Amino acid sequence: MSLLAVAMLAKSFGERRLLAIESLSLSAGERYVLTGENGSGKSTLLRILAGIEAPNRGDGCYAGRRFDWRPYPDWLRREVIYVHQQPYLFHTSVSENIAYGLRARGVDTGERERLVAAAIAWARLQHLLLTPPQKLSGGERQRVALARAWVLAPKVLLLDEPTANLDSESRRQTIDLLHGFCGARTTAVIACHDRDVIALPNMRRLHLLDGGIRVTGGPAP
Amino acid sequence: MGLLDATYAALRLLFSADPELWGIVGVSLSVTLRAMLIAMPLGIGSGYLLATLRFPGRRALIVVIQGLLASPTVVVGLLLYLLLSRQGIFGQLHLLFTQTAMVAGQALIALPVLTAFSLSALQGADPRARETAVALGASAPRIGWTMLVEVRFALMAAVCNAFGRIVSEIGCSLMVGGNIAGVTRNIPTAIALETSKGDFAQGIALGIVLLVVALGINSAFAFFQGESRQ
Numbered sequence: 329m330s331l332l333a334v335a336m337l338a339k340s341f342g343e344r345r346l347l348a349i350e351s352l353s354l355s356a357g358e359r360y361v362l363t364g365e366n367g368s369g370k371s372t373l374l375r376i377l378a379g380i381e382a383p384n385r386g387d388g389c390y391a392g393r394r395f396d397w398r399p400y401p402d403w404l405r406r407e408v409i410y411v412h413q414q415p416y417l418f419h420t421s422v423s424e425n426i427a428y429g430l431r432a433r434g435v436d437t438g439e440r441e442r443l444v445a446a447a448i449a450w451a452r453l454q455h456l457l458l459t460p461p462q463k464l465s466g467g468e469r470q471r472v473a474l475a476r477a478w479v480l481a482p483k484v485l486l487l488d489e490p491t492a493n494l495d496s497e498s499r500r501q502t503i504d505l506l507h508g509f510c511g512a513r514t515t516a517v518i519a520c521h522d523r524d525v526i527a528l529p530n531m532r533r534l535h536l537l538d539g540g541i542r543v544t545g546g547p548a549p
Numbered sequence: 550m551g552l553l554d555a556t557y558a559a560l561r562l563l564f565s566a567d568p569e570l571w572g573i574v575g576v577s578l579s580v581t582l583r584a585m586l587i588a589m590p591l592g593i594g595s596g597y598l599l600a601t602l603r604f605p606g607r608r609a610l611i612v613v614i615q616g617l618l619a620s621p622t623v624v625v626g627l628l629l630y631l632l633l634s635r636q637g638i639f640g641q642l643h644l645l646f647t648q649t650a651m652v653a654g655q656a657l658i659a660l661p662v663l664t665a666f667s668l669s670a671l672q673g674a675d676p677r678a679r680e681t682a683v684a685l686g687a688s689a690p691r692i693g694w695t696m697l698v699e700v701r702f703a704l705m706a707a708v709c710n711a712f713g714r715i716v717s718e719i720g721c722s723l724m725v726g727g728n729i730a731g732v733t734r735n736i737p738t739a740i741a742l743e744t745s746k747g748d749f750a751q752g753i754a755l756g757i758v759l760l761v762v763a764l765g766i767n768s769a770f771a772f773f774q775g776e777s778r779q
Contacts, residue, residue, distance in 0.1 A: 378684055409685070411684075412677055414677070416677035419701075429685035432688065476685070480686075
């Protein structure tokens with residue numbers, strides 16, 4: 329079943345046409361890896377799907393409901409979470425970073441504390457709770473960002489190069505978390521070239537080439 | 550009276566709980582703090598709107614605000630005087646030579662400082678901060694608050710700067726306050742008056758208070774900034 333679909337999606341920067349996607353359909357509960365050359369538009373596509381950037385044109389449909397890109401609807405923003413390649417952590421505590429989206433959704437204090445504690449345990453962040461986020465390593469930041477996304481139980485998770493620039497141990501920990509996160513409840517699109525991520529079970533492959541999406545390897549989306 | 554004698558007399562005055570001297574200090578701090586309370590939300594709010602909204606004339610407005618940073622306080626005083634004098638459009642309010650007029654004048658002087666520095670702080674913020682707040686589903690007011698919290702030290706610097714500028718300004722306070730003893734006489738106008746009369750002791754004593762206030766605020770700022778980087 330198609331969860332998030334786009335058609336005739338175009339994005340240009342000045343004269344340069346970056347994306348021209350005739351159609352793309354993401355099925356509920358599936359996991360996709362998005363590949364393509366540097367500058368092929370992987371990050372831009374994820375940012376458009378997350379409502380951080382708007383395309384020049386294109387139709388969008390979520391669970392059978394059409395939506396506009398500008399403004400990106402609030403109801404959809406609560407279903408779709410984007411995690412930046414180099415996650416930004418707010419200048420507060422690790423716990424408050426994880427609680428940020430819950431606060432934005434008006435989750436009451438008791439429930440919020442319970443969910444944050446669960447996210448901390450899930451991402452194994454207990455020993456980092458007293459460390460200022462700005463002093464965390466790249467891998468630790470990535471885990472906090474994943475916990476911050478996980479706690480919101482998104483229907484669609486968009487990850488931009490989650491294992492780039494990480495040492496081998498951090499990479500392994502991040503991939504473990506991704507494996508647990510991208511399950512039946514969450515449709516995930518991971519922009520990535522990491523072979524270990526591509527090799528995760530049931531991973532479908534999307535390849536960006538000349539602005540269009542092509543299916544290479546794995547089951548067709 | 551030599552400089553040493555005057556300084557000694559000033560210190561004696563400071564520690565003698567002289568009601569006139571401490572009354573002047575009270576007027577200064579009260580007027581300046583009220584002006585800051587008015588100017589801070591307006592200035593920081595305007596800086597935020599200028600940093601986030603795109604509208605025709607925005608760049609010109611920014612240039613004007615940055616130009617107002619260097620506006621002479623006496624010119625602000627003159628304009629306010631014209632507005633508040635009997636013939637002015639606000640003449641019926643009878644605010645000339647009151648602390649309220651001084652508060653309005655100082656708030657006007659602080660406003661461009663707070664706006665320009667807030668704008669600069671927000672423009673210099675990491676763009677991922679806003680994107681992250683958006684991506685996590687924050688509402689527009691929450692995004693705004695998050696951004697202000699993220700650049701809070703730059704905003705504190707803006708507040709220190711604005712406070713320093715208005716607590717020591719003399720031109721506007723003199724013109725719209727009138728330097729009335731016990732009512733609108735603040736530290737800068739009193740220093741000017743006492744010095745012109747040759748009473749250096751009170752001038753130096755008030756100057757010391759101004760310096761202590763300025764150093765205290767900047768030390769507190771440096772302390773909080775250091776704490777956050779621990």
